[in-house]
Amino acid sequence: MRTIDYRVIKENDVFLTTDKSGDIPSENPTGLGLYMQDTRFLNRMELYINDEKPLLLTSSAEENYLATILLTNKHMEREGELLLWRESIEIQRERFIFGGILYETVKLSNFSPTRIQFKLSTVFAADFSDMFIVRGYSETTAGEYLATEQSNTRLSFRYHGTDDVLRQTTIDWDDESGIAGGEGETIFNLSLLPATSKEITFTISPSLDGSLPAKLSKNEAIKCLKESYRDWVQQTTQVKSDMDSFNKLYNRGLQDLRVLLTDVGYGAFPVAGLPIFAVPFGRDSLIAALQMISSNPMIARGTLLTMAATQGTKEDDWRDEQPGKIMHEMRYGELANTNKIPFNPYYGTIDATPLFLVLLTEYYHWTEDLALVKQLLPNIESALHWINEYGDRDKDGFVEYHQESPKGILNQGWKDSADSIVHENGDLGQSPIALVEVQGYVYQAKMKLAPILRLLEKSQLANQIELEAELLKKKFNELFWMEDQQYFAIALDRDKKQVRSVTSNPGHLLMSGILDEEKAVKVSNRLVSSDLFSGYGIRTMSSGSSGFNPMSYHCGSVWPHDNSMCLLGLSSLGFKDAANTVITGLMEASACFEYSRLPELFCGYDNVRGFAIPYPVSCSPQAWAAGTPIAFLQVMLGLIPDAVAKTISLDPSLPSGMNALAVNQLAIGKGHLAMTITRVCNKVFRVELQSNTTGYRLITNETGVPQR
Structure with a gap:
């Protein structure tokens, strides 16, 4: 350890x-x-x-x-x-x-x-x-x-x-x-x-x-x-399985997320991580709140309100700010206060704005809180305007980033190191850059937002963004697909050329709905193939790509949160075997670290050594790493709530070695779910419902039909 x-x-x-x-x-x-x-x-x-x-x-x-x-x-x-x-x-x-x-x-x-x-x-x-x-x-x-x-x-x-x-x-x-x-x-x-x-x-x-x-x-x-920690436990979903390693990892994630919560006046939300990122982060806070929505959806509420309060209002190149843009990072020290650095707040992130909308739609489906959606309607409209006008700077239908601030960030996706967007010949991609996963976030945000907007009598806007999403899907599947690799490029560069590295980023697309069905199958299979899957998790880059380095920050390492975003999609599309493979690998990796805690990242070496290799500079605890085992719960349950239809879809699948999973205090809609999942044989699972006060109808799949 x-x-x-x-x-x-x-x-x-x-x-x-x-x-x-x-x-x-x-x-x-x-x-x-x-x-x-x-x-x-x-x-x-x-x-x-x-x-x-x-x-x-x-x-x-x-x-x-x-x-x-x-x-x-x-x-x-x-x-x-x-x-x-x-x-x-x-x-x-x-x-x-x-x-x-x-x-x-x-x-x-x-x-x-x-x-x-x-x-x-x-x-x-x-x-x-x-x-x-x-x-x-x-x-x-x-x-x-x-x-x-x-x-x-x-x-x-x-x-x-x-x-x-x-x-x-x-x-x-x-x-x-x-x-x-x-x-x-x-x-x-x-x-x-x-x-x-x-x-x-x-x-x-x-x-x-x-x-x-x-x-x-x-x-x-x-x-x-201590009372505040007891209250936190009482407010979150309680889970117990017959697999001790999962129980430890889940409870560690909950405890780490509790310590990372901060309230700057709009409700509790997770800061990015310790020791140097204990501040509001757009992308990190939004993803961590998304991961933990099955354990405590109120954290999503605090995160959304915090991001809305700092949403961009003007064009300011020093801060990479535009109207409607969700911030990247907020700093409070002397340098930020005197404008020596552009971080009060800084807006150099391409994905926080669509992720804000993605989290809002998920929050609504888990809570039925239409009042908050209505309250945030001006922020929603402003975010959609930013996506179409400022995000798509050349009006080609894709959202791109480009650094304007001289003290800003060069690469503005989650892989934000300077060498993370690399062509197969080793050249670095030049901005403006359209990242693959960001197009998926935009599609998901628009498609999931449309029916909610209709509830607020915003049918014209709903129709418009659905049409935009359909056009995006068609063009995306044509221009990002690498036929020879049977996989998606990580990005399009400033010349609209594919950045042809094979990476984990396309795994984020699985939850979005943007992929053609046959391409989704190929992406899911590639994620767990030997070049991308290390045995302990999905690597950020394929071992067959020219830029691969297992010790690299973003070009070959394993990031648990990155895996969790892939997992949410694998589960939602029914790729249960692949999802369980990834979950098992991450649980085995967690045993190699202090307190059975998944770190921010670890090296992408194969598991032949019998232990995961730590990355030398890794935040611990870190919010979206802590949120990863919390996301496991939603994946294992195959749980998808729908506040519009008032239904909860449940399609459980447990990883090898786990035969029983008890879940209590699972907050959905107006109440809670309590249930037990038991393995009957192989891939057949029985759902025993103890209570359902959600106001939603439960739809379960217990047939054990062979899974893709």
């Missing part, structure tokens, strides 16, 4: 990353720290015993909201005099975040047979660096560091930024015996009898413009935090 070399906890918009000992060391090249709103409020936090770093025994942040670290002291002598026998002190650090405050309790226990005396010291520092500076994308700013304030129970760092915002880190502790040492240092001279302990609790409060968050006691804060 591969462990990560940092520990991270988060709650709302505050998160902490440390090394496995719980420290933020002074030498800190990887950007560890305490962050809020894209600013590092602590860049150093170190604990010492008699001026020596303690030894790590173990550490864990498995629960996401609570981290525990266990340490002990080194053997200490000075000029032949024993200062402290080795392993005399057990040092337990426990920390969590609640209400915008980091709580850390240091518990020191004497395990020696005699009284011991020693010095506990801590050293803090705050550089207030913008996240883009920490990541090396920009030079330092020229704000003013104000004098550090320190007393026996408080330490305060302050910084007046070039954006005229006062940022402050206030550190309090509950032991008045502490004394001020050097800059940022606190010292506690302690004496412990055998078998006794001493606790010191620190509270660290990042704040803007001097407004400190309200503080609860440690016990009250942890109680409230």
Whole structure:
């Protein structure tokens, strides 16, 4: 099992990353720290015993909201005099975040047979660096560091930024015996009898413009935090199977998604991932909400409202913004506030706008919430206008991207690295570029939106977008299809030439309905062929393509979320065997990573080694990776709700090794479903319905007809 070399906890918009000992060391090249709103409020936090770093025994942040670290002291002598026998002190650090405050309790226990005396010291520092500076994308700013304030129970760092915002880190502790040492240092001279302990609790409060968050006691804060997690569990679909690996993976996904939730005023939504993308992301947040719609559709609501609130309103090349466009990324730090970077917000994404509409249509079918659709009707119309007018910049019927901002993103699909769109001869595709999956998103959005618009008496618009979708489907199947490969090109470049790499992107088309039937069969078969399927998942690029590299970020690696988008389509079209093959591979891969957690991505090597190879820089936890096992549920059930027809289609198929699946609290329509799926034999499954308060009619397929 591969462990990560940092520990991270988060709650709302505050998160902490440390090394496995719980420290933020002074030498800190990887950007560890305490962050809020894209600013590092602590860049150093170190604990010492008699001026020596303690030894790590173990550490864990498995629960996401609570981290525990266990340490002990080194053997200490000075000029032949024993200062402290080795392993005399057990040092337990426990920390969590609640209400915008980091709580850390240091518990020191004497395990020696005699009284011991020693010095506990801590050293803090705050550089207030913008996240883009920490990541090396920009030079330092020229704000003013104000004098550090320190007393026996408080330490305060302050910084007046070039954006005229006062940022402050206030550190309090509950032991008045502490004394001020050097800059940022606190010292506690302690004496412990055998078998006794001493606790010191620190509270660290990042704040803007001097407004400190309200503080609860440690016990009250942890109680409230744990209650919020219990509430989350009660609000989400509960699943239990006879396959322990799936149960662990599903529950891990739910827990990771909970810690990644943030609310900026419009309802909870998932940020992209930790440690460097704890902000609203158009594409990432929308896809994660889509993945988890079967577990908690209210997260889709919060995501939609957040995206609608920041929808583009004007033409602004600096931000790659146009009216109706859904944003790519929102940043809140000093550089964004002073317009040094175009991320407040930045709109350089080609797929977020159609994905916004796709998520909205799915949300309606799962919730029957026509009121929200009506509320967002201006945003819908604006998004459709952007697709037709700004997205299709050359009016050829396809949606293309092109970077306008000098500090923007070159490739604006989900594979956004500079080398991700590569011709078979190795040349990089030149923009404007029409991505294959984006055309599918546009088709799906328009076709699924049309009947909903008719409910709102928007028949003319519904008819128009259906006609546009039909024309798109015909032209798409002609111009993107590579006859010699019997597969779709990843893109058309600026000269309308196919970018002829074989990639995972066409797998996203399966859920859209844009594919001709015979082409859908060929795509599904290719996804699980040996060149694309590694044994642990679908690769981003075929091993037979010239640009393939199993260690590449986007040209040969395996991304769980990418697989989940393929899975949703494989299931909806009845390709159950292929779907189960992919699910099984991803579950086997998850066992290779800490906490049985699927990372953002991993290398695309074959499974002959018997374990998945980690990618060296991968966010964990990461929202759409966490959402992947949640999407498994919808795929296994073959579940498709239809709020217009008031029906739920159910066509279950379980992966090999799973013979029973119990589902409770599955929210659809006005209520919930509870049911059990049992394997009768091979591909025949029985559905036992315990309750249905949805208001929808359940249509099941239990025939066991041979599957495609």
